[in-house]
Amino acid sequence: MHSLRWIWGNMRPYRKRLALGLLLVLAVAGMNLINPYVAGKIVDRVIYGHQNGLLWQLLVIMIGSTLIRTGVRYGYQMLFENLSQNVIFSMREKLYDHLNQLEPGFYDRTKTGDIMARMTSDLEAVRHFTAWTIYMVVENLSILLFALCFMFYIHPPLAMAMLAVTPIIGFFAYRLTKDVRPTFSAIRNQFARLNSVVQENISGNRVVKAFAKEEYEIEKFSAENKAFKEKNLMSSRVWGKYLPILDSLAGVLTVIMTFAGGIMVIRGSLSIGELVTFNSLIWALNNPMRLAGWLINDIQRFIASAEKVEELLVTEPQIKSIIDEREVQTSTTILEFDHVDFSYEDGPVLCDITFEAHAGQTIGIIGPTGAGKSTLVNLLGRFYEVDDGEIRVDGINIKDWNIHQLREKMAMVMQDIFLFSDTIEGNIAYGNPDAPMEAVYAAAKQAEASRFIESLPDGYDTVVGERGVGLSGGQKQRIALARALLRDPSLLILDDTTSSVDMETEFKIQETLRSILKDKTCFIIAHRISSVKDADLILVMHEGCIIERGKHADLMERKGYYWHVYNNQLGNFERTPLGEEVI
Numbered sequence: 001m002h003s004l005r006w007i008w009g010n011m012r013p014y015r016k017r018l019a020l021g022l023l024l025v026l027a028v029a030g031m032n033l034i035n036p037y038v039a040g041k042i043v044d045r046v047i048y049g050h051q052n053g054l055l056w057q058l059l060v061i062m063i064g065s066t067l068i069r070t071g072v073r074y075g076y077q078m079l080f081e082n083l084s085q086n087v088i089f090s091m092r093e094k095l096y097d098h099l100n101q102l103e104p105g106f107y108d109r110t111k112t113g114d115i116m117a118r119m120t121s122d123l124e125a126v127r128h129f130t131a132w133t134i135y136m137v138v139e140n141l142s143i144l145l146f147a148l149c150f151m152f153y154i155h156p157p158l159a160m161a162m163l164a165v166t167p168i169i170g171f172f173a174y175r176l177t178k179d180v181r182p183t184f185s186a187i188r189n190q191f192a193r194l195n196s197v198v199q200e201n202i203s204g205n206r207v208v209k210a211f212a213k214e215e216y217e218i219e220k221f222s223a224e225n226k227a228f229k230e231k232n233l234m235s236s237r238v239w240g241k242y243l244p245i246l247d248s249l250a251g252v253l254t255v256i257m258t259f260a261g262g263i264m265v266i267r268g269s270l271s272i273g274e275l276v277t278f279n280s281l282i283w284a285l286n287n288p289m290r291l292a293g294w295l296i297n298d299i300q301r302f303i304a305s306a307e308k309v310e311e312l313l314v315t316e317p318q319i320k321s322i323i324d325e326r327e328v329q330t331s332t333t334i335l336e337f338d339h340v341d342f343s344y345e346d347g348p349v350l351c352d353i354t355f356e357a358h359a360g361q362t363i364g365i366i367g368p369t370g371a372g373k374s375t376l377v378n379l380l381g382r383f384y385e386v387d388d389g390e391i392r393v394d395g396i397n398i399k400d401w402n403i404h405q406l407r408e409k410m411a412m413v414m415q416d417i418f419l420f421s422d423t424i425e426g427n428i429a430y431g432n433p434d435a436p437m438e439a440v441y442a443a444a445k446q447a448e449a450s451r452f453i454e455s456l457p458d459g460y461d462t463v464v465g466e467r468g469v470g471l472s473g474g475q476k477q478r479i480a481l482a483r484a485l486l487r488d489p490s491l492l493i494l495d496d497t498t499s500s501v502d503m504e505t506e507f508k509i510q511e512t513l514r515s516i517l518k519d520k521t522c523f524i525i526a527h528r529i530s531s532v533k534d535a536d537l538i539l540v541m542h543e544g545c546i547i548e549r550g551k552h553a554d555l556m557e558r559k560g561y562y563w564h565v566y567n568n569q570l571g572n573f574e575r576t577p578l579g580e581e582v583i
């Protein structure tokens with residue numbers, strides 16, 4: 001019922017069309033009675049009553065009603081098809097919009113395959129329900145009811161006899177509904193798992209090949225595929241048990257009618273013409289009964305999918321933005337971390353992080369892997385919410401910023417570079433699509449990317465594959481850096497951005513950054529001391545805490561962790577005070 005209410009709500013803008021469609025369905029259901037009625041009249045009036053002149057009129061009525069019925073039926077089928085496409089179109093838009101509102105934490109928890117299943121097969125099941133199941137249910141129920149009423153009107157005792165099997169049909173239809181629902185949920189969930197395996201295999205195909213794990217992946221897919229087949233078979237075993245019962249019970253109606261109707265004709269309480277009318281109406285009773293099983297399957301499949309689509313739509317974004325935009329006074333940014341604690345679902349990651357970054361400053365963050373460096377900068381973009389403490393941008397808690405406005409102030413080059421399957425120009429201009437070509441060239445130059453881009457046969461028009469396939473790690477990093485620089489942000493965050501770039505190119509990039517970031521705030525996360533040593537403030541992180549802070553010279557003087565790492569990177573390998581050999 002809940003799913004029906006939900007789809008009803010989604011059809012609100014199209015209710016007039018729906019009402020018209022249902023009206024036409026009812027009209028056609030009613031018109032289905034004309035031919036059986038006319039057939040009875042032909043037998044009684046023309047054959048037995050010898051009113052031969054009536055034959056042509058009755059035949060014209062039969063042909064006319066058949067033509068009109070077929071035309072109207074085609075009309076409402078098109079109407080429901082159109083309605084379903086509109087409903088699904090806006091639902092898909094809503095879903096996609098909603099997916100864009102959800103925070104990274106949601107994507108950490110949810111498998112891509114599951115999201116894709118909701119966006120494709122679940123939506124298709126909902127579409128099928130609105131395009132076909134709704135009118136088929138109404139059509140068959142109304143044909144059944146109209147036929148029954150007509151039968152009662154013609155001959156109540158025979159009509160009563162025809163109803164004898166309906167309680168049994170009702171019982172089996174109820175059992176089918178109850179038993180088949182969990183099987184459709186299981187199929188749907190297994191399909192999502194199958195989707196995830198395929199998606200991971202495609203995304204990670206290089207790893208699969210590099211480790212020669214094709215056999216393992218095939219077996220993994222095979223296991224999920226087998227489970228999918230079994231769940232489908234389990235479902236078909238359930239409905240396969242009930243459909244023949246419903247079909248046979250529908251067949252029993254013919255036997256009842258022939259037997260009881262025959263006796264009534266012999267006794268003279270029923271005319272042959274009325275028996276012919278009953279006989280012509282029999283399909284109006286047994287067809288809906290035969291279809292009941294299939295329609296119940298469709299409805300259960302719809303419910304299983306609708307629950308998943310709705311679940312996604314009602315998933316509340318954990319990170320909410322205030323609506324009001326503030327007047328941004330400056331193009332520079334001042335940043336404060338004030339006793340910030342943060343944990344992922346698995347446990348605490350950052351503890352008591354406090355520091356300030358002023359406009360024009362560069363903050364270097366260094367520390368062993370897993371120390372919490374990326375997490376710290378992710379908090380800046382409010383991808384996750386802090387547990388305790390405050391992060392302030394220009395003196396205002398980031399929770400009190402309009403999130404889009406906050407993010408517009410910054411540009412981030414993430415550690416895990418993502419490029420879209422688009423041209424290099426499209427990728428660089430992603431954050432600033434209206435930028436003139438000259439600005440794109442300038443950003444590429446600043447990121448030391450222009451030379452290699454120009455050497456490609458199609459230059460800036462080169463289409464890069466999904467995630468940047470076809471480019472080296474360092475080339476991808478430089479395109480991502482150009483994309484960030486084109487935004488001309490007041491806060492630039494570079495998370496391990498030059499790790500795959502050779503030292504000479506990195507040096508040139510640093511030179512350029514120094515000149516263009518004069519009044520901007522910049523965060524550089526790196527493992528190489530060379531990337532951070534000129535920073536105004538270097539934060540050394542370990543296990544979620546800042547263990548050392550200061551400029552390069554201060555940290556060298558302290559002879560702590562930073563000093564050890566510096567020496568290690570010069571080739572004087574020693575154990576650091578924390579036990580790691582090299583960062």
Ligand SMILES: Nc1ncnc2c1ncn2[C@@H]1O[C@H](COP(=O)(O)OP(=O)(O)OP(=O)(O)O)[C@@H](O)[C@H]1O
Nearest residue numbers: 108344345346349368369370371372373374375376
């Ligand atoms: N999305 C996430 N969900 C749960 N835990 C996470 C998530 N991202 C990171 N972590 C955990 O948080 C800790 C800090 O990770 P983070 O990526 O911030 O470290 P890092 O210092 O940037 O490491 P690296 O130098 O290797 O990039 C790690 O223990 C990691 O396993």
